[in-house]
Amino acid sequence: MVIRGARQVGKTYLVEHWGAEQFESVLTVDLERERDLHSLFAQTNPNRVLQELALLRNQSVIPGKTLLFLDEIQACPAALASLRYFCELKPELHVIAAGSLLDFALREFACAMPVGRVEFLHLYSMSFEEFVAATEGAALADYLRTWTLRAPPSEAVGRRLSDVLRNYFFVGGMPEPVAAYAARQDLLEVQRIQTGLVQTMEADFAKYGPRRLHELMRKTYRHVAHNVGRKIKFVRISRDDRSAGVRRALEFLALSRVVHPVVHTGANGLPLGAEQDDRHFKALFLDIGLVNRLCSLPLANTVELVAIHEGALAEQFVGQQLLAAAPEFEDAGLFYWVREARSANAEVDYVIGWQQEVLPVEVKAGKTGTLRSLLQFLREKRRCRAVRFYSGPPALEHVKLPGQEGAAVQLLSLPLFAAGQLNRLLREAFEETPPATR
Numbered sequence: 001m002v003i004r005g006a007r008q009v010g011k012t013y014l015v016e017h018w019g020a021e022q023f024e025s026v027l028t029v030d031l032e033r034e035r036d037l038h039s040l041f042a043q044t045n046p047n048r049v050l051q052e053l054a055l056l057r058n059q060s061v062i063p064g065k066t067l068l069f070l071d072e073i074q075a076c077p078a079a080l081a082s083l084r085y086f087c088e089l090k091p092e093l094h095v096i097a098a099g100s101l102l103d104f105a106l107r108e109f110a111c112a113m114p115v116g117r118v119e120f121l122h123l124y125s126m127s128f129e130e131f132v133a134a135t136e137g138a139a140l141a142d143y144l145r146t147w148t149l150r151a152p153p154s155e156a157v158g159r160r161l162s163d164v165l166r167n168y169f170f171v172g173g174m175p176e177p178v179a180a181y182a183a184r185q186d187l188l189e190v191q192r193i194q195t196g197l198v199q200t201m202e203a204d205f206a207k208y209g210p211r212r213l214h215e216l217m218r219k220t221y222r223h224v225a226h227n228v229g230r231k232i233k234f235v236r237i238s239r240d241d242r243s244a245g246v247r248r249a250l251e252f253l254a255l256s257r258v259v260h261p262v263v264h265t266g267a268n269g270l271p272l273g274a275e276q277d278d279r280h281f282k283a284l285f286l287d288i289g290l291v292n293r294l295c296s297l298p299l300a301n302t303v304e305l306v307a308i309h310e311g312a313l314a315e316q317f318v319g320q321q322l323l324a325a326a327p328e329f330e331d332a333g334l335f336y337w338v339r340e341a342r343s344a345n346a347e348v349d350y351v352i353g354w355q356q357e358v359l360p361v362e363v364k365a366g367k368t369g370t371l372r373s374l375l376q377f378l379r380e381k382r383r384c385r386a387v388r389f390y391s392g393p394p395a396l397e398h399v400k401l402p403g404q405e406g407a408a409v410q411l412l413s414l415p416l417f418a419a420g421q422l423n424r425l426l427r428e429a430f431e432e433t434p435p436a437t438r
Helices: 011-022 035-042 046-057 077-089 102-108 128-136 138-146 155-171 175-184 187-207 211-226 243-255 288-294 310-325 372-381 416-431
Strands: 002-004 025-030 066-071 094-099 120-122 259-265 276-285 334-339 346-354 357-363 385-390 395-400 408-415
Touching: 002 011, 002 102, 011 025, 011 066, 011 094, 025 046, 035 046, 035 077, 046 077, 077 094, 102 243, 128 138, 128 155, 128 175, 128 416, 138 155, 138 416, 155 175, 155 187, 155 288, 155 310, 155 408, 155 416, 175 187, 187 211, 187 288, 211 243, 211 259, 211 276, 211 288, 243 259, 259 310, 276 288, 276 310, 276 334, 288 310, 310 334, 310 346, 310 357, 310 416, 334 372, 346 372, 346 416, 357 372, 372 385, 385 416, 408 416
Parallel strands: 002 094, 002 120, 025 066, 066 094, 259 334, 357 385, 385 408
Antiparallel strands: 259 276, 334 346, 346 357, 395 408
């Protein structure tokens, strides 16, 4: 098994904590720090690798009782190749690998990956549901994951969840800031930890190509954080570099999972990626808390925190929850729809596939706001269902399409805090309700 994810999302802790519960021992090899061990993996006999590891560590490796954990495996391409031999020649031994820059290493990997012999899992920062469990306790988290449209949250409970959501907007889902907040509710300490994470990620840029690329990645990194929800235009990132260089910087940031592209799709059918247009894209940042740190949003009053950037933060939040809710074995992609035409521009924040349908998803930070683009999409694509996230209560309603007599669509409106529960709420709303008449 190979776990892929950005730096500091908790890969090492997760594997070692779970391994300690499930196995008698965990043998961890940090291939970034312990470069003297790289030579062990040059051989194709896993029995010899294990014998020498056991000798050097003075720790027995017993299949079924020992978990072998190869951390930061991207630092040793030979170890990546050795996974094939562990699977074929030592299948009774449990092996997990992880790495912060693994996607970049896989792209550069000279050997063929052992298809069918390695399972990939994708780890993101903590979801809002996990944040609620860590900071507010199991009861509220259980309620969040189980409430229904038939029995929606009361005004008091909804207000409580919205207040916790504001805290998540500031703290985010990176495990270390969440742990500090859960322990002490000290937002200054959270900010200090976030600053360290931002600087650590920037320090990683030195691992990519020439010095000029490092500076361009730093510019791009900060530009994305300041422009969540806006179309990426290379000239806005750097007027001194060619678009090919900026594109390369964005690609490397995406491979390191620091940014996540949201790509335009024609959205005429599934899969959405079949009609993606890489010339038009937005980008999400790794974590909403780090967005706030990079944008230097004020610490003093978290109730007022999103006043200036609330639309962008709401879009970042929903995208982050859509990624976290995807199956862990799937490298989830995010899509949006845009039409750029004189006097007829339209943009839908996200477009998702649900069962055999294409659903547009609109994100609003407040309780009100026009649905012009959403309705235009539904009319143009002849779709009859849509989703809106906003700060109001849950509702399933029929909405008339302007300019089409008698035509109506189903609009599922959900509070922002329910973004992580979208799939189950879609089942409740639409599997039990016939589609609107077109």
